[in-house]
Amino acid sequence: MSRERFNVLVERGKQAIAEGDTLLALVLFEDAARLSATPLVKSHLAYCLAREKKQYQKAIAMCLAAQQSDPGKSLHYLNLGKVYLEAGQKGRAIRAFRQGLKMERNQEIIDQLKRLGQRKPPPVAALPREHFLNRKLGVLLSRVGMR
Structure with a gap:
């Protein structure tokens, strides 16, 4: 029963983030973390903490811990970048976004990088x-x- 509840919380949390409702996602991922603090849950929870509670240092530490626990997942780099x-x-x-792309192709990271834009070279390169x-x-x- 608790594994089923955990999966429902995670899926609803992902959906809330996709819809831009990070407050709801924060509550859902906090509940999921109480059941099982997986790297995926920590990573999403970190983004929600940064967005809603402005706890940047704690969020960065959580994302880095998720990366160490589950290396090779671009999702952790995406959340760290956000x-x-x-x-x-x-x-x-x-x-962080570029490191995530080195791990695996992630369209959401590509979209974030496009949104940020590319800088032009400085007028005096020296x-x-x-x-x-x-x-x-x-x-x-x-x-x-x-220019």
Whole structure:
């Protein structure tokens, strides 16, 4: 009976995330974690915690633990990347998404990367991207339509 309940909770939680209702998913995955804290449940629960409760450090730690327990699953990298995005760490999110793609092809990761977009090369390649000259030249060239 509890295994059946666990499977129902997980499926309903996944469906809630797909529909954008992370609050409901949080409750469902918390209940599922009480029954059995599998890496899949930890990973989804971590994303919900980051999204709803803004507990970024705890969520990142949970995603990393899920990755160690169940290596090779791109889903854990997807959720880690989404947690990083919630925390405002776009660079780390992109790295997590790319690592996930190395594990296996995941359309949701591809969609996330497309949504984030691709950066253009800096105007002065010899200087770092964050250099004052690159930032100002990039803005100027964008405004005049040359970039």
